[in-house]
Amino acid sequence: MPSAQSKKFASIPTATGGIARLACARMRELGKDPGAVLFRAGLTIEEADDPTARLEVRTQIKILELIAEELQDELLGFRLALSFDLREIGLVYYVMASSELLADALRNAERYSGIVNEGVRLYLSLDRTTAILLDYVNVDRRLDRHQMEFLLVALVRMCRQLTDSRLAVRQLKVRHSRANIPEEFKSFFAGDIKFGADVDEIAFPTPVASLKIVGRDTYLNSLLRRYAEEALVDKTAKRPGIRGDVQETISQLLPHGRAEASEVARQLGMSSRTLSRKLRDEGEAFAGILNELRAALAKRYLRDHEFTVTEITWLLGYREVSSFTHAFKRWTGMTPRQFRSSS
Numbered sequence: 001m002p003s004a005q006s007k008k009f010a011s012i013p014t015a016t017g018g019i020a021r022l023a024c025a026r027m028r029e030l031g032k033d034p035g036a037v038l039f040r041a042g043l044t045i046e047e048a049d050d051p052t053a054r055l056e057v058r059t060q061i062k063i064l065e066l067i068a069e070e071l072q073d074e075l076l077g078f079r080l081a082l083s084f085d086l087r088e089i090g091l092v093y094y095v096m097a098s099s100e101l102l103a104d105a106l107r108n109a110e111r112y113s114g115i116v117n118e119g120v121r122l123y124l125s126l127d128r129t130t131a132i133l134l135d136y137v138n139v140d141r142r143l144d145r146h147q148m149e150f151l152l153v154a155l156v157r158m159c160r161q162l163t164d165s166r167l168a169v170r171q172l173k174v175r176h177s178r179a180n181i182p183e184e185f186k187s188f189f190a191g192d193i194k195f196g197a198d199v200d201e202i203a204f205p206t207p208v209a210s211l212k213i214v215g216r217d218t219y220l221n222s223l224l225r226r227y228a229e230e231a232l233v234d235k236t237a238k239r240p241g242i243r244g245d246v247q248e249t250i251s252q253l254l255p256h257g258r259a260e261a262s263e264v265a266r267q268l269g270m271s272s273r274t275l276s277r278k279l280r281d282e283g284e285a286f287a288g289i290l291n292e293l294r295a296a297l298a299k300r301y302l303r304d305h306e307f308t309v310t311e312i313t314w315l316l317g318y319r320e321v322s323s324f325t326h327a328f329k330r331w332t333g334m335t336p337r338q339f340r341s342s343s
Contacts (some may be wrong), residue, residue: 009087010254012056013056013117013137013339015055017115019064019077020055020059020063023064024049026065027071034048040158041062043055057119059164061147063142064076064147067144074182077153078188079145086154087138090116091115091307092112093109096162099213101212101213102213103209107160109124109158111256115311115314118140121136122134123135124195129171132201132202134148146176152172152202166190169192170204171193171194171201172185174200175197175199241286244277246279247289248267296325298312298316302343
C-alpha cells in the first residue's frame with residue numbers, strides 16, 4: 001500500500017513545460033529578460049529552459065500569469081497557441097496525426113494527453129455533438145486563465161490541421177470569466193462562446209468526428225512499428241499461423257491504446273470467439289501473446305532511451321506508471337528505471 005508521503009507526491013501533477021517556455025521566448029522576442037519572473041515563480045532560467053525537465057502544473061500556470069502581467073497581455077495564452085508548431089507537442093501529436101478519423105485522433109488525445117500535462121484530463125463525447133471536455137486534476141482551476149486558453153486554441157488548431165479544414169466550433173464554454181468576448185476569440189473559434197460557464201468544453205457539429213485525417217504523418221507509426229518488428233525478432237520471433245497475425249496486429253494497435261482482443265479480431269475479420277478458438281487450437285491465448293509483446297517492447301524502448309518511462313507506460317497500453325512498473329518487475333525482477341540504468 002502506498003505511503004501517505006508517496007500519495008502526497010503522486011498528487012502533484014507535472015507538465016512538459018512547453019507553454020512556459022513559449023511564454024519566456026515571447027518575453028525575449030520583446031527584449032525582456034524572463035529571469036526575474038521565473039525567480040518569482042521559484043525557478044531558474046536554466047530549469048525553465050531545460051526541455052527535459054518537467055514543471056509542476058501550478059508553476060506553469062503561475063509563470064504564464066506573471067508573464068502576461070509583465071507584458072500587459074490579457075490574451076497571452078490564446079496568442080501563444082496561435083503560432084507555435086504543433087509538432088512541438090511531440091508524441092501526442094504524432095499519435096493523433098497517424099489516426100484514421102478525427103474521432104480516433106481525439107480518442108488518442110484523451111488517452112495520451114497526460115504525457116504532456118498531468119493536470120488536465122481530456123474527455124471525448126460523441127453523444128449529440130463532437131465534444132472535448134477539459135477537466136483539471138489536483139490543480140485549482142480558479143488559478144488559471146492562460147494555460148486553459150492555450151489548450152483550447154491548440155486543440156482546435158490541431159483538429160483543423162489534421163483534417164485540413166476550417167472547422168467552426170459549434171460552442172465554446174470556458175469556466176473563467178471575461179467582461180467581454182475578445183474579437184480575436186470570435187474570429188478564431190467562429191462559433192458561440194460563453195465565459196463563466198460550468199465546464200471547459202469545445203463542441204463541434206457531430207459529423208466532424210467522421211472526417212478523415214488528411215496527409216497522415218506516419219512518423220510515429222513507422223518508428224513504433226520498427227521497434228515492434230525488432231522486438232519480435234529479438235524476443236518473440238513471428239510465427240506462422242494466427243499467432244503471427246495477432247502479434248502484428250497488436251503491434252499496430254498498442255500505440256493507440258486499442259490492443260484488445262475484440263479489436264484485434266475485428267481487424268482480422270473474425271469474431272472474438274473465433275479468434276479465441278483459433279488461438280486455442282495453436283495452444284495460445286491472447287493475453288499471453290499481448291504480455292510477451294509488451295515485455296519485449298518495454299525492454300526495447302528502455303534500452304534505446306527514445307522515450308521516457310511515462311511515455312512507454314502509455315505506449316504499452318497502461319494507464320498508470322505503477323501498473324507498468326508492477327508488470328515489468330514481474331517480467332524481469334527489476335523496475336523500468338533499474339533496467340534502463342543497467343542496460
